[in-house]
Amino acid sequence: MVDIQHTSTPLQKLDSDQLSRAGITLRVKRLDLVHPLVSGNKWYKLKYNLLAAKEEGATTILSFGGAYSNHIHALAAACQMLGFSSIGVIRGEPHTPLNATLKFAQACGMQLHYLSRTDYRLKHTHLIQQQLKAEYGNPYIVPEGGSNALALKGVAELIAELGDDYDRICCACGSGGTLAGLIAGLAGRKQLEGFAALKGAGFLSIDVQRLLAEGAYVDPGNWHINLDYHFGGFAKTTPQLLAFIQQFEAEHGIPLEPLYTGKLFYGLFERITAGVYPPGTRIIALHSGGLQGRDTLMSKSCHSARNGIHL
Ligand SMILES: Cc1ncc(COP(=O)(O)O)c(C=O)c1O
The missing domain is CATH 3.40.50.1100 (Rossmann fold)
Structure with a gap:
């Protein structure tokens, strides 16, 4: 970025019984490793x-x-x-x-x-x-x-780092800028799926369309946003989500946090297990970083979840 160097990040393949049973190939684009401070x-x-x-x-x-x-x-x-x-x-x-x-x-x-x-x-x-x-x-x-048209331009460049060996990209959504940038970069190829971190985020699709229009990108309509994995709303969590994060980290050695990436992977695995994607589907999930707040959020969330309240 401008004068900030960054490292090229791996596409890490996940192996699990769940994935094998569903016939799904899942790789994680480890943007959490792109830069120690300007991450994801x-x-x-x-x-x-x-x-x-x-x-x-x-x-x-x-x-x-x-x-x-x-x-x-x-x-x-x-x-x-x-x-x-x-x-x-x-x-x-x-x-x-x-x-x-x-x-x-x-x-x-x-x-x-x-x-x-x-x-x-x-x-x-x-x-x-x-x-x-x-x-x-x-x-x-x-x-x-x-999130603005300049952000979309930057995110769109990420597509060139992914090769061509996949059918679908999944990412977490807050403002929708990242999803919009990926849509722009793919220009109608493949499928995209967002997982909203906020509750009642029906407005997000309109925001994504507005961002695409702002950047003068055509909307090819090859995307949708799942609204069911907010776990109560932004910065809210449940014991199931926290347990999932801990289990995912132990199994795959990839750290997640409860605001965005935890919700993304929870939702994605639930959909894979439910048979939403045909066997043979090759998915790339974007690890969008956010780990700077992980330790505080995980310990606060564990405390809040134990006491039946949300952050
Ligand atoms: C770690 C992480 N992942 C995903 C997102 C969602 O990105 P966007 O706001 O572009 O939808 C954010 C938002 O800021 C984030 O911090």
Whole structure:
């Protein structure tokens, strides 16, 4: 990215009785290994955004996220490496001590600006953006999660790393930017399937279509989004999900986290076992990273799940 080197990442084949019985080949694209700090889909989503900021002569980047945001974590690290100042606009009230994500962002030099949940909902309005621009000297603004047409361009390049030996790509969805970028890159070939991390994410399909239109990509319609694997909503979890993550990690040696990739693999294995995919189907599942928050989220989730409450 711009001047940040990255490693080429493996497509790791999974072996299990479940997969053999269903006749499915499943490989995991290990984007979690792409860069130690700018990891997963973030590397691809930020690449052209930061390049555009540099070309515009911007010196400060401002973006938005929740207190555990992988995007904020990756952006803070990328900005530090590339010599940008950075502002993280964080949803909700400040909490001290800072959690590990925000502590890391601050240690990278990111200035944290908190917005109440009400104002945060208005973050992309002209009014709030003008206020932030005035306060921080006209920074280059990257939307929440980094999802825009420039993110799609970066994610679309990932397709070239996958070869041709597959029928379907599966990925986790938050804002839909990653799925939209993959759709753009495939240009009508293969099938794509998203797994929404949020509850009631019926709006996501429209967001994906809007992002494709913004990037002037045709929507070939070779994709759909599963809405049934949110486990209660964003950042919520259940004992089944946590047990699945622990078992998956032990069996395959690949770490997952409960916000995105845990839900993706749970849903995918459930669908494989239910016989949704014809025998012989070759699937690539995208490991989109997010491991920076894993340990805190897993221990918080275990505690919450034991006490019957959600994060
Ligand atoms: C680890 C991880 N996976 C997947 C996603 C979903 O990506 P998108 O927002 O592009 O749908 C995110 C979102 O930020 C993420 O942090």
